[in-house]
Amino acid sequence: MRSDLRLDGVGRRYGLRGPWVLRGVHLAVTPGTLTRVEGANGTGKSTLLRLLAGIDAPTEGRVIGRPRTAYVPERFPAALPFTAHGYLTHLGAVHGLSRTAAARAAEEWLERFGAAGYARTPMARLSKGSSQKVAVAQALLAEPELLVLDEAWTGLDAAARAELERAVAERTAGGGAVVFVDHDPRRLAGAPYTMYTVRDGALERRTSAASVPDDGPLVVIEAHGPQGAQPPAGALGALFSAEEHAPGRHRLTVPASHSDVVLHALLTARPPWHVAGVHPLDKDSHR
Numbered sequence: 001m002r003s004d005l006r007l008d009g010v011g012r013r014y015g016l017r018g019p020w021v022l023r024g025v026h027l028a029v030t031p032g033t034l035t036r037v038e039g040a041n042g043t044g045k046s047t048l049l050r051l052l053a054g055i056d057a058p059t060e061g062r063v064i065g066r067p068r069t070a071y072v073p074e075r076f077p078a079a080l081p082f083t084a085h086g087y088l089t090h091l092g093a094v095h096g097l098s099r100t101a102a103a104r105a106a107e108e109w110l111e112r113f114g115a116a117g118y119a120r121t122p123m124a125r126l127s128k129g130s131s132q133k134v135a136v137a138q139a140l141l142a143e144p145e146l147l148v149l150d151e152a153w154t155g156l157d158a159a160a161r162a163e164l165e166r167a168v169a170e171r172t173a174g175g176g177a178v179v180f181v182d183h184d185p186r187r188l189a190g191a192p193y194t195m196y197t198v199r200d201g202a203l204e205r206r207t208s209a210a211s212v213p214d215d216g217p218l219v220v221i222e223a224h225g226p227q228g229a230q231p232p233a234g235a236l237g238a239l240f241s242a243e244e245h246a247p248g249r250h251r252l253t254v255p256a257s258h259s260d261v262v263l264h265a266l267l268t269a270r271p272p273w274h275v276a277g278v279h280p281l282d283k284d285s286h287r
């Protein structure tokens, strides 16, 4: 990827008079970087990813630059009239590979994701997890400059999840950019990334995530606080991630070693937040 992909004053709404899902968004995606997008349900994460992937156009504003891009959608249309191998070979050819190179790349990626055993199975007959492997393989096949992953880990088994993390690291090491959404705050936590929260149609840049350790237990604090509020200042520096999943219902993920600090900040805030529960993060709970 030679230069940034930029969103310049981008807004998107659906329908002529629909509410603005995103408005006034400025964002630069730089070669060799990893970008994480988070936000509560329905705030516009997938909308943002589709604009970055170039499969949707902004209602207003401009997208500047278009690297060779591949995209894993939140919902992959699995019932395609191909075998996994046939589909990937076909796509490889569309991306400009020779037929032989495309077939070889298809085999290689199916193998890497532990899907070689059903390469010749019609896609309509694949399980959800297996078709997700094909969804991921189709995006990696042609070594895109920009890789956009919308909850791409969902449904993959542990080995395939790890393989996808490796593939992401390979892309950024090779100078590509990767933008992703994932519900698990530990996803790619070992790699430095820039994090943006989508809130009220805008992007807020978060900086705390880069310093999060990739080991050590995490706990989830379920807290009730003011709607639309940031967690109290005393808690912010210790947080791994924060999500307002329903109005006034905040889910804060924090290293266990820092949970006391965060609980203290919540309970002594003015007005105090109500702590509804604290539990260890179950790594698989959000997949």
Ligand SMILES: Nc1ncnc2c1ncn2[C@@H]1O[C@H](COP(=O)(O)OP(=O)(O)OP(=O)(O)O)[C@@H](O)[C@H]1O
Residues within 6 Å of the ligand: 014, 021, 039, 040, 041, 042, 043, 044, 045, 046, 047, 048, 074
């Ligand atoms: N094709 C569409 N037509 C009409 N409205 C849409 C369309 N796609 C998304 N929306 C609306 O735009 C808003 C943002 O949706 P989007 O899927 O981008 O959010 P999200 O943050 O990815 O949600 P989730 O976390 O549930 O995946 C929602 O209100 C949704 O209903």
